[in-house]
Amino acid sequence: MTEYKKVSESATVLTELMIPSYSNFGGKIHGGVILSLMDKVAYVCAAKHADTYCVTAAIERVDFLAPVEIGDLVSLMASVNYTGKSSVVVGIRVTSENIKTRRVKHTNTSYFTMVAKNEEGKPTPVPGLLLESREDARRFLEAITRREIKSESEQYFLQQKDRSPVETALTILANERCKIGFM
């Protein structure tokens, strides 16, 4: 296995025309269609880096910043941001272009953690990442920070569960738009 690979060796762009069957009742494109395309491009990018089959382990939160219209050309730009032992984090930037006006909107950016698997279906090592620019290094460092924040937030919720059973935290709900229907 190659020890280190460049980001450019697996960077992938997927472009797809938004056809009417992808739309929701409001006439815009379903968020799920975009998520499915993101999963596909993440897979291609990760598998090209790992040279093996990969699975999606986790998806960083996805905010839809702007609606995507029927007839738009959606482009998903994916590159490996981070490499662990058997996992890679693929950063994906999604834009949608109105073909008539050529106006391009940034619709969302997200990060997919993909895990490489061997023939037995077990996680298998991936090549490291050769950081060729400050941009590559910045993305790698940001992925480490996101991982740390996720781990801290998981710890926080675990501790909260032990510390404040629902009954003792019910006062928080007093100013929320809900009504207690039990007890």
Ligand SMILES: CC(C)(COP(=O)(O)OP(=O)(O)OC[C@H]1O[C@@H](n2cnc3c(N)ncnc32)[C@H](O)[C@@H]1OP(=O)(O)O)[C@@H](O)C(=O)NCCC(=O)NCCS
């Ligand atoms: C993700 C999966 C491969 C992890 O397997 P596992 O036996 O728990 O493996 P490990 O604990 O050794 O973790 C392997 C790597 O995955 C990473 N990983 C596992 N779960 C993760 C999660 N929820 N978020 C981020 N990374 C995760 C680990 O950090 C580790 O990374 P590293 O090798 O770079 O250090 C396994 O849970 C799986 O196959 N899940 C289903 C994936 C799938 O089917 N996806 C499609 C959804 S429909």
